[in-house]
Amino acid sequence: MASSAATAPSKAQASLQIAAAWSGAWERWLEAERHQLVLWLPIMLGAGIATWFVLPDATGWTAALLGSAGIAGSALALARGGRCGVTIAAGAIAFAIGLALVWWRAEAVRAPVLARPAIVELVGRVTRVQAQPARDLTRVWIAVERWDGQVRDDVPRRVRVNVADDDLPTGVVEQSRVRVRARLMPPAPPAVPGAYDFARVAWFEGLGATGRAIDIAVIARAGSDREGIRARLTRHIEAQLPGSAGGIAAALATGDTGAIADEDAEAMRRAGLAHLLSVSGLHITAAVGIVMALALRLLALSPRLALTGRVPLLAGGAAALAAIGYTWLTGAEVPTIRSCVAALLVLAALAMGREAVTLRLVAAGALIVLVAWPQALVSASFQLSFAAVTAIVALHEHPRARALFLSREEAWWRRGLREGGSLLTTGLLVELALMPIAVFHFHKAGVYGAFANIVAIPLTTFVVMPVEAGALMLDAVRLGAPLWWVAGQTLRLLLWIAHAVASAPGSVAALPAMPRGAFALMIAGGLWVALWRTRARWAGLVPVFVGACWTIATPTPDLIVTGDGRHLAWRGEDGSLALLRDRAGDYTRDTLAENGGFDGEMAALSETRSARCNQDLCWATRQIGERRVTLLATRSGYLVPAGAFIDLCRRVDIVVSERRVPRRCRARWLTLDRASLRRTGGVAVSFEDASITTVRVAKDAHPWITRSGGEYRPAYPERAPARGRNAADHRRGWRDRAAPSHLRDGNI
Template structure:
């Protein structure tokens, strides 16, 4: 009896709590849906996915048996989790398409489905449909901008030669998994095109041509990165922004301004509504007979849809457009426009249409930011602090600035774990930079640019373009100054998935509940934060192809095996190692002994010295000396197959081994080895493959018999 009474008391306490939180319960529907999607990504194979579906069904059945809100919550939550898991499983299977088996040089003729011009990189990125059974149905190639012929546009047919490669998986643990993203877009190969490039059938005029023409028009009026930002705001085309300025925007926390999202769609929608409302209000007849706010809302909806189409209809833009339409619908029905329920409804719509978006940084960042803003301003304490009241202009301005600063801090705190997890770094001054940058972009740059485009129709846009240029240069100055400030970016090594999950769960618990029970979310948040900070930075990072490695130096910087590693590789290895310092060359370090063919270095971790050796050329080394080297080191690394006689004391990472593990990160002190590849059987890990006929070339085998590494 005592035990039964205790269970009844617990049940009554939970029921009482859920009754107090009844207005917040619908907010957990997208969380449950996302939980099912997340489980599918994390669980390795079909038996586990089926097990999760059965477990979710059991939770739903338990909810069906229990009375009250607890039972209904378990029923809906269990069904939503099962739906999320089943939906992403179906989605992954429905988009299945062959992937290129291995690199190949091919000649192909295909229809162009997308053209992305990247002037800052002097390339044009073209996605086309080759229409060949021995090639993937969709491939993407980069073409030198100087070699692109006239007439190359969407729906044109082109003929060219290209070197294609399969979509690359993450090179290192915690890196960007392009193979997964490419799977859901049907992309089976990427590469570089060569001349001659022939347009077999020119394209007809289309919206894509309008977008490209508008971008070119803007960039002709405003030069450099400022013009690139201007075209990004109008069409979503970021290709003309210099790499250094893109990095500055990222480090300063202003990169969200470059991606057409909620801020831009909201500005366009609000401007359209205001313009329509003011124009129609000029007529007393219309003002008396029509519901002008409803008409303006309809005009704003059309503006949001048109802007989304013009900017390429990417998933983040569609997501923002859906949210804007929901806001307009709420206004039309006389409901409160911006609420957490609206955010939840937008998240459900996106997850139902594109469940794979949950795994991307874009979805997580945008919804985390919006949730933080709305949850903060829905709290009674914010209303007491920053609500409207009778006061002087100076006090009102100070209160508004305080609200903006607090909102910026909340957004930065909400985004920091996501930035750390995906990019291994987070800006520290973003809240301060955004206080100026967001109003500057929303109320100065975008209206000036719209005015300039309007005046260009009668040839009078030059003064407005000059003002736009000056405002954009101010925005770039803010980004560059903030990015260059000491300690502007906090860099950490790859965050464990478990720590990220705890921080997200704790943050959502704090944001979505309203009673005192919400403070229980502080525990998982603190545990996740402590786990993240306690995770040791890797001492050695090896890419999946074995060509590149980075090893930590005593000063915390990362030393690279190959002196001529590209900027992308250098940045990736430094970020994975949690270092914000510029990587250095291993061959220049005092403790390293390097030749043209190999490098040897000793690394001290705790009370032990680890010896690491790696090859860095394709040439064969003398057998006796090479096998002796292998036996004398703890770790041996190579981008080719090493002979069986090469037996290091601890770990051998050659081509066959890395083919099984993918990229590897090692913390010597703890002996922790993290690998890219696990035991998963997701479809992009072992996709159907195609390969064009191979034309053998004259072999060119070089053998070098000298050894200079000693």
């Protein structure tokens, strides 16, 4: 007894000593990283925002808020004057603020959303006009005043309609009043798992419906019949440079990409040059640099100003005005505003005599954007731009990289090699940093993008943009033609580079949808490596490696079904994808191919060896190890005799139909019809591990989902099965129309 009583205090004392040693180690590490701690505030704010998007309902959001508040309180209570407790408390508070901020934002922008597809007539005022010359249509945003002749509060207040250029009347400009008859539909949710969620984007933009105009008429013209400066400048540039070259030039000046041909835009994406088409940090930096360089030289001509030392300050002010004006001219979109804020912070740092480009500057820009637009966190543009900037700044802040790439007095060829090595190293690092984001959002990763950008970025920054700016200024005196010729030749060279890189073997790696957990691990690990400075930073490579292995190990989907049930992609034994319907549109084909991790032309299912199809049904088989998976899918709007259809249902593993199937039609494994797809949305199925992924998550209560009663709304109106005399003839002859024998006879 005495021995036990003696050993108990010693064990407790040993535990306290171990805890004290661990606490001391954490404190020493945080002390060494004290200058980096502030960089994690926007990270924790973003973590709270991301948690709101991941958790399904208010119960989870409230629990996360209470949990973070409890962690903050406990950390402060146990802090005892050290950094560890205060750091944990600050991170927990930032996490809670981020979650509460995006929750409040989602409720603050709440607006009516169209419940189902409908043909309506409305009167409203045009808020935005965006021409799409490459597609022969114009997109018109309308603030609705009256709906079907009535003023109602339960209908969308803001809609977007596409108008064919041939049907667009003169006078449809911003602030004009129009009457529109259009076929509208609710903002579409992701067609399949991993696809673009337009419904979420539309919710935060207050957009309640989209569609195509059947008829549009101008009721009252705007105060001036003249177009806005942005539209006029776009038309002027496109008139000087026809085709995609003019579209790219217009994109650099006004942010309007409508004139770029689809094949050229796709080549730019595959070559890793798509960032040149959206006004972002590169373009703002070029505009600020050009204006500041000109202002410095012009102001230096005044001896009085030069002697006072105010030239850099005045030049910085001119550059700030240029950044703000350029942002306004290009539409003041969130990515452009984000870049403008960063440019203004750089100019402010220069004015105060501080180091201009640092990770603290990047963190400050991210914090401003997340507070103003918390929903921007989940957008690809936010993630790509901040990941690229963080990687570049973190690399060049590292002492070894700074010593290697710092300019110095040396021979021209050594300087060229050093600058080329700096560009190549930076490009490769940026490609590595952006690869997880590109795979997560676009399911593709460019392989040669770093090499293409080494030429494309200097070409755009130092040749195209200055020449285009000079041409626009000389156009005031009708002398800009020579510079427009130079700009055109340079842009055609840029397009040639894009097509050459895009068509190179292995230029694009296509991967299926990345698991969100793997994506989170890779982002967290990358931030850990970039933001810390001690050797502990390399521990971040572990989650990056785990996330990459998880992504690679995730089986590709063998069956992808869209949320309306009309389209599906079936993977053959050779890894290729085939489409159920022969006449699927380009958007459907691209969506199914991207989310299936397939980079190629998809054949029709009826033309493959593993399938047998007639006009109404398709039967497909796939050998998986020792198992054979069978699929039955409807591919027309006609009713198939119920008895024969039910018999086929019982003999297959999976049934897919765009309409409601009979109750007795139940496949051995999975039945996807109109009723089930309305609850789940699009579905992706992997046969290797028998996993099923759906667009909709059970009890998901995010506002863009619950707006329509919690049901999935297909992008196309539900087509009723054909009836009447023709349908009866069709049903009598469905077995005899070139159907495979196993479908005609009911035998499998």
